[in-house]
Amino acid sequence: MSTLTELSLSEVTTGLRHGNFSSRELAQAYLERIERLDPTLHTFLTLTPELALVQADQADQLLSDWRKNGGAAPSPLLGIPLAVKDILCVAGVRCTCGSRILENFIPPYNATSVARLRQAGMIILGKTNTDEFAMGSSTENSAYGVTHNPWDLSRVPGGSSGGSAAAVAAGLAPLALGTDTGGSVRQPASLCGVTGLKPTYGRVSRYGLVAFGSSLDVVGVFGHSAADAALVFAQMAGQDTLDATSVELPIPEFQPDASTEPSLHGLRVGVPGEYFITGMQPEVEAAIHQAITILEELGAVIQPVSLPHTQYALPVYYLIAPAEASANLARYDGVRYGPRQPAEVMWDVFRHTRGELFGPEVKRRIMLGTYALSAGYYDAYYGQAQKVRTLIKRDFDQAFTQVNLIATPATPNTAFRIGEHADDPLSMYLEDIFTLPANLAGVPGIAFPVGFDSKGLPIGMQLTAASFQEDLLFRAAHAYQQATDWHTRRPSLNQS
Amino acid sequence: MPNDIIPAMTLTIEQVEHIANLARLELSASEKERMSQQLSAILDYVNRLQSLDTAGIPPTSSVLPPRSVLRLDEPHPGLDLETLLRNAPETEADQFRVPPVLD
Numbered sequence: 001m002s003t004l005t006e007l008s009l010s011e012v013t014t015g016l017r018h019g020n021f022s023s024r025e026l027a028q029a030y031l032e033r034i035e036r037l038d039p040t041l042h043t044f045l046t047l048t049p050e051l052a053l054v055q056a057d058q059a060d061q062l063l064s065d066w067r068k069n070g071g072a073a074p075s076p077l078l079g080i081p082l083a084v085k086d087i088l089c090v091a092g093v094r095c096t097c098g099s100r101i102l103e104n105f106i107p108p109y110n111a112t113s114v115a116r117l118r119q120a121g122m123i124i125l126g127k128t129n130t131d132e133f134a135m136g137s138s139t140e141n142s143a144y145g146v147t148h149n150p151w152d153l154s155r156v157p158g159g160s161s162g163g164s165a166a167a168v169a170a171g172l173a174p175l176a177l178g179t180d181t182g183g184s185v186r187q188p189a190s191l192c193g194v195t196g197l198k199p200t201y202g203r204v205s206r207y208g209l210v211a212f213g214s215s216l217d218v219v220g221v222f223g224h225s226a227a228d229a230a231l232v233f234a235q236m237a238g239q240d241t242l243d244a245t246s247v248e249l250p251i252p253e254f255q256p257d258a259s260t261e262p263s264l265h266g267l268r269v270g271v272p273g274e275y276f277i278t279g280m281q282p283e284v285e286a287a288i289h290q291a292i293t294i295l296e297e298l299g300a301v302i303q304p305v306s307l308p309h310t311q312y313a314l315p316v317y318y319l320i321a322p323a324e325a326s327a328n329l330a331r332y333d334g335v336r337y338g339p340r341q342p343a344e345v346m347w348d349v350f351r352h353t354r355g356e357l358f359g360p361e362v363k364r365r366i367m368l369g370t371y372a373l374s375a376g377y378y379d380a381y382y383g384q385a386q387k388v389r390t391l392i393k394r395d396f397d398q399a400f401t402q403v404n405l406i407a408t409p410a411t412p413n414t415a416f417r418i419g420e421h422a423d424d425p426l427s428m429y430l431e432d433i434f435t436l437p438a439n440l441a442g443v444p445g446i447a448f449p450v451g452f453d454s455k456g457l458p459i460g461m462q463l464t465a466a467s468f469q470e471d472l473l474f475r476a477a478h479a480y481q482q483a484t485d486w487h488t489r490r491p492s493l494n495q496s
Numbered sequence: 497m498p499n500d501i502i503p504a505m506t507l508t509i510e511q512v513e514h515i516a517n518l519a520r521l522e523l524s525a526s527e528k529e530r531m532s533q534q535l536s537a538i539l540d541y542v543n544r545l546q547s548l549d550t551a552g553i554p555p556t557s558s559v560l561p562p563r564s565v566l567r568l569d570e571p572h573p574g575l576d577l578e579t580l581l582r583n584a585p586e587t588e589a590d591q592f593r594v595p596p597v598l599d
Binding site: 104105106108109201202215241244247311312314315316318319326330333334335336337338339340343344345346348349350351352354355356358360363364366367368371374380381383384385386387388389390391393425429440441442467 | 507511512515516518519520521522523527531534535537538539541542543544545546548550553554555556557558559560565567575579580582583584585586592594595596597598
C-alpha cells in the first residue's frame with residue numbers, strides 16, 4: 001500500500017470517506033515508508049506507531065459510523081497522519097526539544113495545537129528532529145544528530161523545524177507541525193521544497209510549545225500545498241484560555257474551491273528592494289522575480305515598497321531572542337525534570353547540570369541574552385533592540401497601507417552543506433536574514449517552492465501579509481500553485 | 497548616548513566568567529576561550545544598532561496591543577501530584593528533593 005503516501009491530501013480525504021482504504025492502512029503505509037527511509041534521513045527522534053494505529057482505528061470507526069448513519073461530513077483531517085516537531089508536547093510521548101537536558105521528559109499534557117488537531121481526528125506518527133530548543137537553522141544543533149535534506153543528503157534541511165520539513169518533503173508525513181521564532185518554519189520549508197506557514201503572533205496558542213523567545217514564538221505547519229496548510233491552520237488557530245497572548249479574533253475562512261479560476265485581481269503585491277542583496281545566490285533572485293511575474297499574470301498589481309530598517313532585523317533579533325531565551329531556559333536546573341548532574345550543594349547542581357547537558361549554541365545564546373540583560377548593558381543592548389523593533393514593525397505597518405502582500409525570497413541561498421557553517425555562528429545566523437523581520441513585527445508569512453537551482457535544490461519564495469490576514473497568504477500561494485507545478489515535485493528517494 | 501558606553505567589543509575571560517556565573521553555566525577553559533571570541537564577534541555585529549537614533553521611540557515588548565487578560569479566580573482541577581513529580585530526578589514525600597542550598 002506504499003502508493004497511499006503518494007496521494008494528495010484531498011485524494012486521501014476522499015478515499016477515506018469512500019472507504020477505498022482505511023486510516024490504519026494509511027498510517028501503516030507511512031510507518032513502513034519511515035522505517036525504510038528514515039534511517040538515512042533521520043527526520044524523526046521518536047516514533048509512535050502503537051499510538052498512531054490506535055488513533056487510526058478510532059478514526060476508522062468514526063468514518064464507518066458516518067458512512068452508515070450520514071450526518072455532517074467529518075473533518076477533512078480525520079484519519080490523516082501528522083508529524084509533530086519535538087518541541088510541542090504530546091501527552092505521554094517523550095519531548096526532548098533536541099536537547100540532552102530533556103532526554104527523558106514525558107509531558108503529561110498536549111499542546112493546544114496538538115489537542116485541536118487530535119480533536120479533528122489526526123493521527124500522530126511521531127516527533128521530529130529540531131535544533132536544540134529551536135535554536136538554529138540546520139538541525140545541526142540537535143543533540144541527537146543532523147537531519148539530511150531529501151533533495152541532497154549531504155545538505156541540511158534548514159532549521160530549526162528541519163525534521164518536520166524534511167519528513168513532508170520525503171513523503172514520510174503528509175503534514176507536520178513546526179514552530180517559527182525567527183524563520184524556523186519558512187526557512188526549512190524553502191530549503192526542502194515544501195509549503196510552510198508561520199501564522200500571526202497570537203493566532204495559535206503557544207500552550208505546550210516549549211518556550212524559546214516568548215514574544216516571537218509561533219506554531220506553524222508544513223504541507224505540500226497552501227490549501228493543505230490552510231486546513232491545519234484553521235483547525236488549530238483561535239483563542240485559548242491557556243495562553244494569555246492568544247487572540248480572540250475571527251479566522252477568515254479560506255476556501256480553495258470557491259472559484260474555479262484562481263485570480264489575484266484586486267491584490268497589491270509589494271517588492272522591497274532591501275531583500276535583494278548583493279551576495280545572494282543569483283538563481284534564487286531570478287526565480288523570485290519569475291514567480292512575481294506569475295503573480296502579476298494572475299492579476300496582482302506589483303509595485304515597489306520599502307522596509308528601510310530591514311538591515312537591523314538580524315542584530316535586533318540576536319539581542320531580543322537570546323534575552324528571552326536566557327530567561328525561559330532558567331527552568332532547566334535538574335530539579336523538576338531532566339537528568340541531574342550530582343553535586344554537594346544545589347548551586348553546583350544547577351551549574352553542572354546546565355553546563356554538561358546544554359549544547360554549544362544554547363549556551364552561546366544564554367550567555368548572549370544574560371549579557372544583554374545584565375546591569376549596565378540593559379539599556380544599550382536589550383532596550384535599544386526593543387526600540388529598533390518598533391521601527392521594524394512600523395516599516396511593515398507603513399508598507400501594508402500601500403500593499404496587501406509583500407513578496408521576497410525566503411532565504412538568500414538554497415540548502416547549504418552539512419558542516420558549512422560550523423564554528424561560525426554569525427554566518428549561520430545570516431541564513432535567516434529574510435525571515436526574522438516578520439517575527440519581530442508579528443506578521444504572518446508563508447514560504448513555498450518557486451523553482452530549483454542548477455544543483456537541483458528547491459528555491460522558496462516568502463509572502464507576508466498584515467497581522468491576521470493569513471487568508472491572503474493562502475489565496476495568493478494557492479493561485480500560484482494552481483498555475484505552476486513546483487510544489488508537486490518530489491525528491492527521488494525510492495532507490496536509496 | 498549609547499555610543500559613549502559601548503567601546504569596540506572584546507569580551508574578556510573575566511567577563512565571560514561573570515556572565516556564566518549569572519546564568520549558572522559551568523564552562524570549561526576552552527569553552528570560555530571560544531565564548532570570548534564568538535560573543536565578541538556577535539556583539540561587534542549587533543553594535544550597528546547603536547548608530548540608530550531612537551530618541552522618542554517607544555520599546556516593543558509585545559506586538560499585540562496591551563489588553564486585560566484577567567479571568568475569574570475560580571479553582572479548577574489541575575494535574576495530580578504523582579503526574580507532576582514523575583519527571584523529577586529525585587523526589588521525597590511528594591516533593592522535589594534537592595541537595596543542601598548552603599555549604
